[in-house]
Amino acid sequence: MNTPAHHPPGPDGDAAREGLHPLFRPRSVAIIGMSGKPGSAGQVVLGNLVRGGFPGDVYLVGRSGGHIDGREVFTDVAQLPESLDLAILMLPAEAVLEALRGCVARRVRAAVCFASGFAEMGEAGRAQQREMAEVARAGGMTLMGPNTVGYFNYVDAFYVMMVELVLPPRLDPAAGPAVAVAAQSGGIGAHIAASLQARGVPISYMMTTGNEAQVGLAEMISFFADDPHTGAVVVYAEQIRSAPGFLAAARSARAKGKAVVLLHPGRSEQSQASAASHTGALAGNHAAMRLAVSHAGVLVADSLEEVIDLGQLLLRFPQAPTGGLGLVTASGALCGITQDYVEPLGLALPPLAPEQVEVLRSHLPAYTPPRNPLDLGTLAGWRPELIGLGTAAVLADPAVGSVVVSLPMPEPQASVRWLQSFLDGTADSSKPAIFVMQNEDVALDPAFIALARRSGTVVMRSPERALRALASLTRFGRDRAMAVVSSGQTAPASQALPVLGTGTQAEWVGKQVLRAMGIRTPEGALATTPGEAVRIADRIGYPVVMKAQAATLAHKSEVGGVLLGIRDEAAVHAAWQQLHDNVAAADAGLVLDGVLVEAMGDRGLELVVGATRDAQWGPILMVGLGGIWVEALGDVQLLAPDLSAAAIVERLHRLKAAKLLTGFRGTPPVDLDAVADVVAALGQFMLAHPHISEVDINPLVVYAAGKGVIALDALVVTHENGAA
Incomplete structure (x- = not known):
């Protein structure tokens, strides 16, 4: 960094x-x-x-x-x-x-x-x-x-x-x-x-x-x-x-x-x-x-x-919206283009409420559907008042947060009438509204410009720029609405941290840090002899996983330092030898802290949750699809360390893989509240412990709603000695 x-x-x-x-x-x-x-x-x-x-x-x-x-x-x-x-x-x-x-x-x-x-x-x-x-x-x-x-x-x-x-x-x-x-x-x-x-x-x-x-x-x-x-x-x-x-x-x-x-x-x-x-x-x-x-x-x-x-x-609309987009136009083609354009931006065109449909129906001919987006077609040319009536009806809908009125440039006098109708339609609303006069390479009429400036109208010449700006403004409004930290929110009660040296900590130490945060890890312990490994396995029950442990062994799987599905005492002894042989083949001089023996966890959806401390900006959190997918896809959301649980859940729904969280092809919805609790606990932990540089939990396995989560691996990095 x-x-x-x-x-x-x-x-x-x-x-x-x-x-x-x-x-x-x-x-x-x-x-x-x-x-x-x-x-x-x-x-x-x-x-x-x-x-x-x-x-x-x-x-x-x-x-x-x-x-x-x-x-x-x-x-x-x-x-x-x-x-x-x-x-x-x-x-x-x-x-x-x-x-x-x-x-x-x-x-x-x-x-x-x-x-x-x-x-x-x-x-x-x-x-x-x-x-x-x-x-x-x-x-x-x-x-x-x-x-x-x-x-x-x-x-x-x-x-x-x-x-x-x-x-x-x-x-x-x-x-x-x-x-x-x-x-x-x-x-x-x-x-x-x-x-x-x-x-x-x-x-x-x-x-x-x-x-x-x-x-x-x-x-x-x-x-x-x-x-x-x-x-x-x-x-x-x-x-x-x-x-x-x-x-x-x-x-x-x-x-x-x-x-x-x-x-x-x-x-x-x-x-x-x-x-x-x-x-x-x-x-x-x-x-x-x-x-x-x-x-x-x-x-x-x-x-x-x-x-x-x-x-x-x-400048014109300091309160950013949170609702969807309303569109009033004279072009059916633009309605389709807009749908395609705003969908990747996360800005929908919500259907109008029945009340607004009825208002529009009272003004529109039978052949013009009262809906959002509203296509006035040729009506704008001979009934310009419909621009204002349509704009007012769309803005009045509670699901609409902003509106674009995008029209092809008419002759000069008509352009002024159209703008005035737009102003009539927006007079009683504080929601952001943009008037797009298309044909952007054609100069605007001076009378149109004068009216726009007197009224403070936000006029743009490109519908795409208007849509992009409103999408950004709406995302910002939604983020601001969700970013309010719960009043009186405090960090969960935590146990004392182990004494941590400088730099990367071994997984078995990192998991002590997670448990101090209240984050569940598999039952198990560090063994320093084969006999101790057998006693731990007998206590927690077979099958078990065995992992070679050293602070410098960050990618254990790549050197054969992780063995799964070990089912009896003889397999523990064999796995002990195999782990040490594998690690020695990769790095003959590496001395292990020991071997972490843990219960095998049930399958679930693998996520990654992490935090890093930027030297200038402080802690930043990350949550996304975990396991190997974090490197393959990079499907993550970056979060501030003091977000409320509700805001964290909302950000989880922005992941590209969000369908996997809410139930997909027969799988049940996962426990998003438990994931949010882990992220919130990690954020509070990073704020409270400035000597912690990084924490990476990958994978964090999440189970069906109400069943919680478990952290299968942990990386903790410090930049100075001492316990918190």
């Missing part, structure tokens, strides 16, 4: 938000590194400030001195007045540290550094970046960057950019809350902001955080959570450097009714088998990040298109 980058703790809480005010809306600015050459970067920054109408004082510092646009250019930072709000550093990397020290001496409250050549260049650059952060922190200064391309504050028309801008529109406060964009890539941040603006979505801020020597995404989100102009936050992250800070900021934003949408590349890490256990191999750093941030209330997008679509949706 990846290790987190060194990230010194930045300002937090109220201090962080207060520290960002000089960056976002300063009263005075110094541009350091000015050149008299027309078109130089410093002059471009100055021009953007002036053309944006910045009302505060602007000071210039440059080696050549002189005057620029009537302003004196100081030759030394020491000539600046004290207690300026913001210093904009237009300097090469080698000059930044000295300038920061000079700014601290003048009690400058904040600085933004554009220069590259720091942590992205290797260890020397990282050391210089750390020193910059330490200088700023010691001086009580907030530092943004280095390696940022700047930012836009649309609220105050304050623009800090190194490129000459066609100044973006200033936010109209009367338009209501806006989307804030925070990105570690200037190009992606600008693309997201521009794409949203092109749809008429208001933007409050577009911030690029660069290398985040001090201020990063967590501080941005915390600021936006309290900002009255911001209603939703879109984040592009290539590396989240402060996991606890990011999670706390996301929870704060959600608590204040502001959605956070994240795009984070790197999903291919899930295919890297970088850990010893199945859980570690299937739960890479990106998977752990996704699980942790989702559990904190962040909606994680899978593409650039999706993060834009979801940002627009969540």
Whole structure:
């Protein structure tokens, strides 16, 4: 797994938000590194400030001195007045540290550094970046960057950019809350902001955080959570450097009714088998990040298109739905396409309730079936009011959580009438609704655009993008609804753990850990002599299984270290010798702890349950089809460690092999409640015992409902000595 980058703790809480005010809306600015050459970067920054109408004082510092646009250019930072709000550093990397020290001496409250050549260049650059952060922190200064391309504050028309801008529109406060964009890539941040603006979505801020020597995404989100102009936050992250800070900021934003949408590349890490256990191999750093941030209330997008679509949706509809999809269209073909498209996404089109059927029947001709999806056919052209009536009826159905109205583009005046009918139909509903005007390569009529923007309508041009966005939003809503931990939920009473060494533990030790969690294992014990093995077998009853035991023998079956169906004393002696011969053939120097002798378990459905501890994001759980199938199919669900039992059962039903859990071809349903109890106990155990790195139970055999489970094998890995 990846290790987190060194990230010194930045300002937090109220201090962080207060520290960002000089960056976002300063009263005075110094541009350091000015050149008299027309078109130089410093002059471009100055021009953007002036053309944006910045009302505060602007000071210039440059080696050549002189005057620029009537302003004196100081030759030394020491000539600046004290207690300026913001210093904009237009300097090469080698000059930044000295300038920061000079700014601290003048009690400058904040600085933004554009220069590259720091942590992205290797260890020397990282050391210089750390020193910059330490200088700023010691001086009580907030530092943004280095390696940022700047930012836009649309609220105050304050623009800090190194490129000459066609100044973006200033936010109209009367338009209501806006989307804030925070990105570690200037190009992606600008693309997201521009794409949203092109749809008429208001933007409050577009911030690029660069290398985040001090201020990063967590501080941005915390600021936006309290900002009255911001209603939703879109984040592009290539590396989240402060996991606890990011999670706390996301929870704060959600608590204040502001959605956070994240795009984070790197999903291919899930295919890297970088850990010893199945859980570690299937739960890479990106998977752990996704699980942790989702559990904190962040909606994680899978593409650039999706993060834009979801940002627009969540600004307008901050409460994610849990119900199915409603579709109103004028195309029977689109009804079929939609059914095919949403099924893999887990979003159904539920049949309408009888009440809604009757409402529709009263408005529709006999040849138009009142159902979901609702195909109006040619009726939309000569009875446009049916668009609104149909939309209202579908939205009123309790099983419907969101609706798409997708229509081919008509002539311009009709498009406005259709949109107005849609608005009439959605007026009494708070459920997410998207109006799709198809023919996406054809420009929209200006009157249509004006009405859409005045009304705040979510308009898209692609039915597929609309469906994908609503499917993601609905999955998120369902996860949020199920993720509530039962109030007062506590870990089950547990026995004392055995003393554990560092690293991988032998199976017989791992099973002691499971029993301490209250998880049932086969009856048996460790034998160190053949005679002891016979006594254990006589006590627990034949047939038995015998397993060679050593901490370094993780895959016993592959070396002949597991023998099944041993039925008498003579077979025990023979198995003892065979096990030792098999292990010696594979590794002549391996010394066994002994042989684990256990009762043979009854057959049942084999699952895998595991946990691993990500260095940055903490514990992550896994449950799925077990035995050899976990490696062959990878049919697993990843879970947060503090989910309720009900949420765990719901996630079990998302497995591709879920039919096997509920009864398949004459087999009875299995004991899902017992599986959920094991997963919940393991989650609480990982939270309570930070020295445990991994636990892998494979297989966990589950029996028919009410018959419980039993753990047939266990792998436990620690990263420090000592008992819990």
